[in-house]
Amino acid sequence: MSLKLKSGFSFDYDNLFGDGKVTEADVKSYEAAYKKAHEAMKVMRETGIIRAHLSKDGEPEKVLFSQTPYIKEGNINSPTSLKRLDDLTARVKNKVDAVVSLGIGGSFLGNKVLFDVTCGAYWNEKTVEERSGFPKVYFSGNNIDPRSTGDLIHTLKHQAEIKRMHGGEKLSVILLCISKSGGTLDTMSGFMVIYKALKDDANIDVEVIAVTDPNEEKPTLLKKLAMDQGWETYAVPDGVGGRFTIFTEVGLSLAACIGFDIKSFLDGARAMDEACQTEDIWQNPAMLNAVLKFIASEKYGRDIEVMMPYGDYLKSVSEWYIQLLAESLGKQFNKEGKEVCYGRTPVVAVGTTDMHAQTQQHQEGKLNKVVQFIRLEKWDNDIEIPNVFPDVQKLADISGINLGDALDVARKSNANALSSNKRFSALFSLPTLSPYHLGELLYLLAMSVAYEGELADVDAFNQPGVEAYKRIMGPMLQELKAGK
Secondary structure, eight states: EEEOOOTTTTHHHTTBBBTSSOHHHHHHTTTHHHHHHHHHHHHHHOOOTTTOOBBBSBBBBOOOGTTOOOOTTTSSSSSHHHHHHHHHHHTTTTTTTTEEEEOOOHHHHHHHHHHHHHHHHGGGGGGGTTTTOOOOOEESSSOOOHHHHHHHHHHHHHHHHHHTTTEEEOOEEEEEEOOOOSSSHHHHHHHHHHHHHHHHTEEEEEEEEEEEEOOOHHHHHHHHHHHHHTTTTEEETEEEEEEGGSSSSHHHHHHHHTTTHHHHHHHHHHHHHHHOOOSSGGHHHHHHHHHHHHHHHHOOOOEEEEEEEESSSGGGHHHHHHHHHHHHEEEEOTSSSSSEEEEEEEEEBBBGGGGTTTHHHHHOOOOEEEEEEEEEESOOOBBBBOSOTTTTHHHTTTTTOOOHHHHHHHHHHHHHHHHHHHEHHHEEESSSSSHHHHHHHHHHHHHHHHHHHHHHHHHHOOOOHHHHHHHHHHHHHHHHHHHH
């Protein structure tokens, strides 16, 4: 059983729904709840209001991520904002040597997804011509790690020295600093260390682009710094939590630096949002996904979701989703203030790698998991396995098969084995790894957690648990500084 959209994107739930799994009677029993959740999504789209949602300051706050796929003046993404991103693309192409993307949480995870699917692991080893004139890309500010930060500085300084020795101009580096407030310890500490080191190097021209709160009347720390220093800025918009900001200038500013097709990506997200506006659960991908997994968790104890894309460059999708699910649904209290300690636990996996690491647990461990597969139907530049050793029968038997086809056989085998032992799984299938289909997938996942928040009666758009450690960490840092 599957739900297939006109684009070819499909959600196959055959191993999650039916006899011995989530049943039709189960879904029917939640009809009133999921219809109420659907009405809440309609209100959210029309007004930005989600019942009982408050900001971290305890103030009413709109939820606007469902606006992001719609490009029009006055929206988060507008013709004007997309033109600025196009201008950024033109400004970096064949002019900037390297971009360092500094951010944490969604400001790192979302950007890493866009980089991985566009560029792959060996982007920085390619020539400028092979990169079509786009810069090398590095990530930092996603951990407070002295070794990796120092290694990055050393790498950029080494590149600058090589360029100088070959008679070139200074190495041109953009620091893309992403923080709504500018007070994010992980990001800003790394930013200041890297900024000073590069500014002090006579062989490097360093420019800063700040992606931050756009409010100029009451500027936050990073916005004021950008205004004082004359840095170019892009927006971390109000009403869109970090885990959803891949659809905003937070993610799209980096996308512009690597030639990613932003318009197609947002078109895919919009098409998915339109598909999710039907009240028919069997035709609404996000509502169906949320309801089946919610029932699997609450009735059948399958409260761990293993996100297992098949393909190395899709692993970051799994890592992005882990934050989305964990921060959105891991809540101690429901909307009425009752302690419920709700949440499904997300686990990162990638096929086939984790078939040799985690699958033993998936196959024979506790009956507490749903394995969510992602596959590509067609790979660009697929490779046939050659018959290099014809006298070795076991190796000759796998020759003549494309790697992409072998990968999907492995996935099918995994899914069938799980199903044969009462294990739940489902499949998202993308026709190709295009920006359009990526937009469909990521928006489906975002809308799914919004639905599940309503089903579980928890606020899917706050993150009070994250604020708890921050309140403890601030004074401890001050004590550390005072003791030096």
